[in-house]
Amino acid sequence: MAFRIAAQWLHSCAGCEMAILDTGSRLLSLLDGIELVHMPLLVDNKYHAPDRPPEEADIPPADLGLVSGGVANREQLELLQAMRRRCSFLVGLGTCASHGGIPAMINSWPLAEGLAATYENIESGTPPAAGSIPAPLDRVYAVDEKVNIDLLLPGCPPDPEQIHQVLTTLAAGTRPPARTGSVCDRCPTRRHSMADRPQVRRFVEAAAFDPDRPVAAMPCLLEQGLLCMGPVTAGGCEHHGAPACIGARAPCRGCYGPVAGQGNQMVAMMNILASHGLDFRSVVDRRAMLRFAGAHGLLRPVKPK
Ligand code: SF4
Ligand code: SF4
Ligand code: SF4
Known part of the structure; x- marks a missing residue:
């Protein structure tokens, strides 16, 4: 049976997903042995209906889950928790997932000030209607602050070579070597x-x-x-x-x-x-x-x- 992989972005810029694709032709050969069951950037499987709560997200069960981005709002938190429930082994992919990354710089300001700067005191466009954006958390979190994570793979974005090594070793049933230094x-x-x-x-x-x-x-x-x-x-x-x-x-x-x-x-x-x-x-x-x-x-x- 193929090794099933699910990938979910949270507070992410999609650079980490692009790094997965940057594994290039090796990804194509890897696809012989894996099944990509969930990846919003690539696979449109209507996993999350707007009228349903995020905790009911239809994320298929997977041997390996990859989550990129930190956790900044309620919806991202519930998607992360759904990934933890559905994936046997969960990897925090990239520096945002591992350490908060650039988006966590907003933690330097009170939440109300950050929200006002982003959504209210803007010079163009219309501020979003109340309730139309997911409820923010009090700050931006790394994924391991919210759920148990089996492996963190930092980098902004992470090195495609390391992503390939992690995917191949986990698909082969072994754990990737720890990185030090x-x-x-x-x-x-x-x-x-x-x-x-x-x-x-x-x-x-x-x-x-x-x-x-x-x-x-x-x-x-x-x-x-x-x-x-x-x-x-x-x-x-x-x-x-x-x-x-x-x-x-x-x-x-x-x-x-x-x-x-x-x-x-x-x-x-x-x-x-x-x-x-x-x-x-x-x-x-x-x-x-x-x-x-x-x-x-x-x-x-x-x-x-
Ligand atoms: S030297 Fe490496 S770790 Fe440092 S900023 Fe550049 S890419 Fe990142
Ligand atoms: S770690 Fe870098 S590339 Fe990955 S989601 Fe964050 S900002 Fe984007
Ligand atoms: S050896 Fe010097 S130049 Fe090289 S990474 Fe360290 S501080 Fe920077």
Whole structure:
């Protein structure tokens, strides 16, 4: 019998689903052994009638469930719970599912302020009628804050190579190997130990490198004073021998989330800056270091002074 896979998006931009499709021709060969029983991006199976509550969503039973996106409203929560009930093994796909991702940045503001900015104080269009949007939760949650998750596969989006590995190993009845280590652990740049200046430079400032030489000849971006989140970010985005952004001579912005489980990238990064002789007080917006991982209660509204 074919290995049945269900995929459901929640508070998602569809980039994670595109990453599944980006496994390319390997997905086609994988389709010989799997059955894609549910995936709203690809399969229109009328699983969720607008006049029925989301908990009655007709999601077929599956051996493996993939949920992308965080949980921001009641409907997404009930779809997540339906996926947990229907899927034997549930994977949180992408950084939004694993750590809240970019949408969880709204956790920095009171809910009423976020709703007003999104739906009321808008310059074009008509605000939605009361009751026409799903009831928001008090903040954006990662999926493992709401249901038991068997495996988290972060990345914004996750690497198609890793998605393929997870699908093939689970379909073969084994568990994928645990991923360990940081972006720095996989970075070939030249390192000494200390930054050459105390002020932290912004992501957008240009790094010093010789475009005619390989990335391994480039001095570490953090040691150049740039805010490179590689030390506190989970590895896994390598392409052609270097983490994706480092290969493009740009600092890591932290999109795979913290190295360890629910770690706090902002606190960890301030320690790293200090240990490199950089003044963390010169970072323009410290909370932006949690731009990909603000769920798990890490980003909260600032109390008025
Ligand atoms: S992790 Fe990135 S690609 Fe995936 S849903 Fe979130 S924003 Fe989109
Ligand atoms: S801080 Fe950035 S540039 Fe330096 S080793 Fe780590 S990932 Fe590479
Ligand atoms: S280098 Fe950092 S920001 Fe860039 S893809 Fe890798 S984890 Fe994401």
